[in-house]
Amino acid sequence: MNIMMQNPNTNLSRIGGLIMIIAISMMAVLSSSSSSLPMPMSMMLMSVSAFTTTSTGTTTSSSSLIVSRLRRQRSNSRCYSTTADKMETATTTTKKKIDDLYDDDEDEKQRQRSITAKETWSTIALEPTNNMKRTINLLENTNNEIKVYNQKLYNEFITSIKGTYYINGLSSCQIGERLIHPFEAHGYCKSFVFNGKGQLDITCSIIETPLTKKELSVQKILNRGVMSSVEPGINNGSGIIGNIKNALSSQERDTANLTADLWPRPKTSTSSTSTSSSSTIDPVLIVCTDNGEPYALDPKTLQTKGKLVDVIPKLKPIFDPPNDESTGSSGKSNKFVAHTRYDEKLNRFIMCINTMIIPGEGKDENGKPDFKGNSKMEFLEFDDNFDLVSRRSHTTDFMVFHDWSLTENYYVVPKNPASLRWNNIAKFTFGLCIGTDVFEMNETINGKFILIPRHDSIEKVIEVPTNNFFNCFHFGPCFEQSTTTTITDNDRSNDELIINGCVFDYYTFGGEMGFNGNKQEFDPITWGSYGNERPTTSATSNTDTDSNAQPIIPPMAPPPQLDQFVIDLKDMKLKSITRIPNLIPVDMPNFNGDAKKLKYSYFLGASRPEGWFPFRQIVKLNLDTYQSWTYDAGDKQLVSEPMFIPRNNGNNENNNEDIDDDDGFIISIVHNSELKETKLMIWDTKIFEKEQPEPICEIYLHDVLFPWCVHGSYYPNYNP
Numbered sequence: 001m002n003i004m005m006q007n008p009n010t011n012l013s014r015i016g017g018l019i020m021i022i023a024i025s026m027m028a029v030l031s032s033s034s035s036s037l038p039m040p041m042s043m044m045l046m047s048v049s050a051f052t053t054t055s056t057g058t059t060t061s062s063s064s065l066i067v068s069r070l071r072r073q074r075s076n077s078r079c080y081s082t083t084a085d086k087m088e089t090a091t092t093t094t095k096k097k098i099d100d101l102y103d104d105d106e107d108e109k110q111r112q113r114s115i116t117a118k119e120t121w122s123t124i125a126l127e128p129t130n131n132m133k134r135t136i137n138l139l140e141n142t143n144n145e146i147k148v149y150n151q152k153l154y155n156e157f158i159t160s161i162k163g164t165y166y167i168n169g170l171s172s173c174q175i176g177e178r179l180i181h182p183f184e185a186h187g188y189c190k191s192f193v194f195n196g197k198g199q200l201d202i203t204c205s206i207i208e209t210p211l212t213k214k215e216l217s218v219q220k221i222l223n224r225g226v227m228s229s230v231e232p233g234i235n236n237g238s239g240i241i242g243n244i245k246n247a248l249s250s251q252e253r254d255t256a257n258l259t260a261d262l263w264p265r266p267k268t269s270t271s272s273t274s275t276s277s278s279s280t281i282d283p284v285l286i287v288c289t290d291n292g293e294p295y296a297l298d299p300k301t302l303q304t305k306g307k308l309v310d311v312i313p314k315l316k317p318i319f320d321p322p323n324d325e326s327t328g329s330s331g332k333s334n335k336f337v338a339h340t341r342y343d344e345k346l347n348r349f350i351m352c353i354n355t356m357i358i359p360g361e362g363k364d365e366n367g368k369p370d371f372k373g374n375s376k377m378e379f380l381e382f383d384d385n386f387d388l389v390s391r392r393s394h395t396t397d398f399m400v401f402h403d404w405s406l407t408e409n410y411y412v413v414p415k416n417p418a419s420l421r422w423n424n425i426a427k428f429t430f431g432l433c434i435g436t437d438v439f440e441m442n443e444t445i446n447g448k449f450i451l452i453p454r455h456d457s458i459e460k461v462i463e464v465p466t467n468n469f470f471n472c473f474h475f476g477p478c479f480e481q482s483t484t485t486t487i488t489d490n491d492r493s494n495d496e497l498i499i500n501g502c503v504f505d506y507y508t509f510g511g512e513m514g515f516n517g518n519k520q521e522f523d524p525i526t527w528g529s530y531g532n533e534r535p536t537t538s539a540t541s542n543t544d545t546d547s548n549a550q551p552i553i554p555p556m557a558p559p560p561q562l563d564q565f566v567i568d569l570k571d572m573k574l575k576s577i578t579r580i581p582n583l584i585p586v587d588m589p590n591f592n593g594d595a596k597k598l599k600y601s602y603f604l605g606a607s608r609p610e611g612w613f614p615f616r617q618i619v620k621l622n623l624d625t626y627q628s629w630t631y632d633a634g635d636k637q638l639v640s641e642p643m644f645i646p647r648n649n650g651n652n653e654n655n656n657e658d659i660d661d662d663d664g665f666i667i668s669i670v671h672n673s674e675l676k677e678t679k680l681m682i683w684d685t686k687i688f689e690k691e692q693p694e695p696i697c698e699i700y701l702h703d704v705l706f707p708w709c710v711h712g713s714y715y716p717n718y719n720p
Contacts, residue, residue, distance in 0.1 A: 162196030167712030226435030246431030476500030525611030
């Protein structure tokens with residue numbers, strides 16, 4: 001899972017008048033640091049429910065046992081305490097003991113599955129990474145590298161699919177002797193090149209940003225970032241010296257570890273998305289993290305070429321305009337959201353700059369600054385020569401976001417409400433807490449969708465309110481459609497905008513994937529072990545260090561749900577919200593292109609009603625009927641984002657709604673923590689629609705265990 005890792009200290013130099021307030025706050029902090037700074041809270045190991053699986057994995061449809069277990073568990077969030085044998089409820093309002101629901105045998109099975117999930121993620125997250133290149137002959141199986149389940153479809157895939165699959169992700173979450181938050185780990189990019197003649201070339205490379213090279217050379221965390229620390233603090237081993245080291249270290253961790261996108265689109269003889277004849281720039285692989293700068297990799301070797309603005313100098317004044325108030329004369333560069341989008345119809349590549357404005361431009365009822373902060377987003381559209389086609393910006397209330405979407409006429413941004421915690425800014429400045437303690441989700445405010453017109457710079461930006469708070473991390477297909485039967489040319493007759501969003505009903509930043517910086521461990525079950533309602537018990541932060549704190553569970557992340565929003569484009573109001581029924585928790589969607597109507601989407605699925613991470617399932621969903629099909633990889637395995645690969649038959653091209661947009665294959669990287677190996681699994685999209693969606697094949701790297709792969713992209717008919 002990923003977030004907009006905005007640096008809450010980015011604009012502290014502008015606060016000026018608040019320095020005295022911060023100084024006073026700091027004196028209060030230091031005066032109480034020896035006695036009242038909280039110690040690490042006790043972490044709970046949550047009960048989970050999972051399938052009984054075989055070594056090759058188990059499959060189930062959405063109507064199977066897991067649905068009933070999900071329904072049963074969501075209303076009865078329970079946990080195991082690591083400090084006591086007795087069971088405790090997760091909320092003060094829930095008093096019924098778990099013994100009334102499960103017998104001792106089932107309790108023990110759940111406890112063991114919780115331990116297995118924790119060990120699975122920890123093993124994969126901490127696995128060392130190295131640069132690697134390997135060629136596999138898919139026509140032979142000399143080293144037991146291939147397991148084929150459907151010979152006919154396997155032969156079709158290896159002889160007809162020519163293209164390159166890129167996927168970025170985490171390097172090891174251990175640097176030297178300390179653990180780093182997964183979102184701030186070094187980047188590790190992989191390419192899988194299918195030549196259409198039975199050969200697969202695999203290349204893996206650590207992304208060598210300046211920070212990565214420095215830290216790997218000394219085997220030590222040098223920059224604390226927003227979610228991590230370079231040293232333990234008070235009451236955690238290093239005392240005030242540790243806090244000083246944290247305060248002096250940079251809050252920026254530019255590791256380019258989340259996404260990988262190729263631009264310009266490669267020139268191929270058979271692809272409908274080839275670059276134009278006027279393009280004079282060779283494709284570069286663009287990798288980025290949130291709140292970072294884009295880097296360029298060589299598409300063939302994956303060697304780091306440098307920052308994108310250094311590789312393509314004409315981008316410098318576009319990324320950082322001379323009169324840009326966000327960067328000014330400080331010499332700093334604008335920071336980007338990792339996710340980009342591609343408009344196939346217009347052949348445009350779109351990037352997004354996101355800036356946190358502190359203390360903000362808002363005023364209270366008396367016309368005085370309200371110090372609530374603002375968020376500014378800028379969308380840059382490029383043609384295939386990296387010339388800027390359009391630029392559109394919007395400033396709104398303080399918010400956080402990681403993903404955004406694209407339709408024919410709009411940029412769609414989730415307005416996930418957030419607020420600043422000014423009392424923690426001084427603590428963060430002086431190394432007494434992590435950056436995510438400086439802001440929090442504002443769950444008293446309903447979420448909105450910001451619709452920013454793409455083609456008319458003076459057309460008004462609309463913020464469409466919904467009826468609930470949400471934190472929308474990722475988007476499935478988003479598109480405009482018409483509910484009328486008559487459509488005339490050159491007329492914007494679309495009257496509905498459909499948004500499929502993976503949302504959290506509440507959320508606390510800082511403990512993603514179960515990361516606990518104080519304890520220097522991962523406990524993913526604890527991180528995501530609540531039901532659909534936030535517990536009413538009070539809780540401490542992931543970095544609180546009160547030695548007298550009671551052992552409670554931090555309310556952090558419930559299972560992500562898929563909601564389908566319909567916006568009426570005539571009056572710009574929310575028309576309906578549907579939570580997809582009978583669907584297990586899902587995130588990390590992948591589908592056949594942006595800005596077009598689609599019937600299907602693929603996701604990662606959570607097999608456990610509580611403690612839903614790490615993901616171990618692939619889910620296919622019909623967005624019209626809500627029917628779903630699920631493949632479960634089994635215990636001790638973790639699946640990465642699925643990737644749709646179209647067949648080379650023209651059925652998936654030209655943005656034609658009358659043709660099949662789901663004719664192809666699905667691939668996913670599966671990490672096996674027990675055997676410490678990685679495999680690439682491939683399914684046929686049509687055969688996936690069965691009670692037992694068996695893969696076509698599995699391609700093994702028996703001696704390699706990748707840390708988790710995050711986001712990727714596929715380019716048909718392209719071999720670098």
